[in-house]
Amino acid sequence: MRAHEAGALHADLGAANGPSWLRTPGDVNALVPMLWPKTVTREHTGEITVGGLSVHTIKQEHGTPAYVFDEADFRARCRAFREAFGGADVYYAGKAFIATHIVRILVEEGLSLDVCTGGELRVALNGGMPPERIGLHGNNKSTAELGRAVAAGVGRIIVDSFDEIARLTEIARETGKKPKVMVRVTVGVEAHTHEYIATAHEDQKFGFSLAGGAAEQAVERILSDGVLDLRGLHSHIGSQIFDSSGFEVSARRILGLQAAIQQKHGTELPELDLGGGFGIAYTTQDSPAEPADLARDLMRIVKQECAALHLSVPHLSVEPGRAIVGPSMFTLYEVGTVKDVDGIRTYVSVDGGMSDNIRPALYDAAYSATIAGRASSEPPILARVVGKHCEAGDIVVKDEFLPADVRAGDLLAVPGTGAYCRSMASNYNHVPRPPVVAVADGVSRVIVRRETEDDLLRLDVG
Ligand SMILES: Cc1ncc(COP(=O)(O)O)c(C=O)c1O
């Protein structure tokens, strides 16, 4: 007997907490479109296909667990952002997920790229991103990283500390180059998101404080030295944000600083970056905005503020990561064990876990899941999908209704794992990291290969 049947449980869970769309036996097979890559469908056989390939074929060719990347979906999202933002530049945030193949697609789709380490810069250049379309971030860029970025001729370096300004000024003097920079401003906005991924409140490591005057001092130092080419101001308020009011406050404050700089120094800064952070749906409880709506709102706010402050509208850029790549992937697992803890819940263990998705453990992030290899007409039961790690907090999906006949050998898919899953993966417990398999037009292709135990042993020099 399964621990909990959905009908009895709904009253306890309440619509706000439970995965409320799964109420009837048929619903366990339903795919809510906003959670899945665009080409995903459930066939009449009951199994899920993506890009024309069935999950069984993907499993046969590549094994599980695997991150499955829907290339057509990713391209469509790149295009949607580029078209929505029209004259503005879209810097895809590589920290969400970067690989050479991804960079090639970004180049083809006309996006620019935000990198935040020398490692990401290396992949960006390897994938053929024109250096002038690369922006380098980071609160502690080393002299070596700055030197490489300047030598490569990156289009912008977003400076984040006085130490960095000094370091970069020295590199510019030594090389005779004039690197283009933006000043990252901490605008003092409390973004409505998990505290670990909010980045614009005062008490934290990123940026120069607006309220404390550090941002203005940073601008003054750059202008008075005259060695760096100050292009504009930058603000990023955090990640997985749904409420546009944070962007509005941020734009108002940063343009206030821009106006103050213009008044004091007579310098009209030509560019403005409002960062990324646009939220996506992980469960049916989330309601993300369309890129066109985001773009319209942001542009309206900037135009209004510029008009009020008598500023020319600067060339705008944004840095979405999650909203582009997040929904383009799902993780395909195989169920290994099913355990009923009587009267509490059913634990469904899969062949991955916190090493391929640390977000539930780190941010209490919610995900959803479905049995991907078949449909079921059994009633739903409340399940917790867990991993294989030696850690009680190794949760993949905290609450989900799965069919009562969920069993070992089932394929299980978790959508929305394109952003910050492979890029934050570890090999905890010496579990090798899964591959990223790109699927398009019925063909699959490994774009990041599976890590092997040999890879891990090679690091262990004995
Ligand atoms: C400076 C900067 N830009 C862009 C991003 C991308 O954020 P998201 O993936 O939420 O769009 C981040 C991450 O939060 C960031 O720190």
Ligand SMILES: N[C@@H](CCCC[NH3+])C(=O)O
């Ligand atoms: N890693 C975070 C997002 C932070 C992005 C970088 N500032 C997440 O998984 O949600």
